[in-house]
Amino acid sequence: MKKLLFGLIVALMAGSLLSWDWAKTQFSPVNKADVVECLNMETQQAYKLEASTPNFAALHPAPIVINPENLLGKMIQFDAADGKQANAYFIPAKKKTKKWLVVIQEWWGLNDNIKLESDKYYSALGDMNVIAVDMYDGKVAATPDSAMKLMRGADMGRMAAIIQGAIKKAGADASIYSVGWCFGGMWSLQTAILAGPQAKGTVMYYGRPETNMEKLKSIKCDIIGFFGNQDQAPSPAMVNEFEKNMKDAGKNLSVNRYEANHGFANPSNPSFNPTATADAYAKAIAFLKAH
Helix, strand or coil: CHHHHHHHHHHHHHHHHHHHHHHHCCCCCCCHHHHHHHHHCHHHHHHHHHHCCHHHHCCCCCCCCCCCCCCCCEEEEEECCCCCEEEEEEECCCCCCCEEEEEECECCECCHHHHHHHHHHHHHHCCCEEEEECCCCCCCCCCHHHHHHHHHCCCHHHHHHHHHHHHHHHCCCCEEEEEEECHHHHHHHHHHHHHHHHEEEEEEECCCCCCCHHHHHCCCCCEEEEEECCCCCCCHHHHHHHHHHHHHCCCCEEEEEECCCCCCCCCCCCCCCHHHHHHHHHHHHHHHHHC
16 A cells, blocks of 8 residues: 555656646747738848848949938928837928828938939829838938948838838828839838738839738739849849739739849939939839829
8 A cells, every 4th residue: 555655656746747847848829920920021021131231232332422402391200100200201292182102212211312202203293292201210321331230220110110100191091102212112012011902003113022922912002113134132033033923913013124233223323224214213103193
């Protein structure tokens, strides 16, 4: 009887120890929302990694310093989706309208070149509120090295919150359009995704395409893109894949290719191609007016 009791006690102690050891090695349950958020930021993070490399920086010589006079807009603040304040260069339409164009900077930041582009689109479109969002919260790079540092410290979640805040500022019944270059081209496409049914037309200049098919299927508007055949960020192969994925997703994408390199639409880039730039701009304006 004593032997049986002793064996029982040993078995109970062993079971307790095994249970304690198993519990120590277990991780907390995976939160589905965290997994979705990780997938949602996949493309942004891929861009961040690429844009933090010297090879990518080599595609972006320091921009020309310009001091424009008589700009049409002014700097404003608005609430981002994360509860913090965000900045933007804003040009209100002359007459009340529900049409809003979200303009998104290159990796340099919201500099004078982007403000001039905003003025240009505003003047061409007329009946449109134009808001050029400040994705770096006031920081602007003047050299490739400083742009790389900004990109390495970039919070993609914060940037998504800035875009969402701009969409909210436009209003629940607003029609959202977007345009951006390089970094901004990638975010222009992301804006179409974030805006959902409010998105009415997206223009992207040589921006990194989205690869997540579920996100592409969620797009509710037409997309027009301008890419250089000599570019490697994104490369022609990436653009081909983007075309295929959009077709498979049942979405309308118009791809325009030029014998040009990365940054061909930026006058301060040695790869600037005035012919390609003029053609792309004319098509972008025609696309936005048609939508």
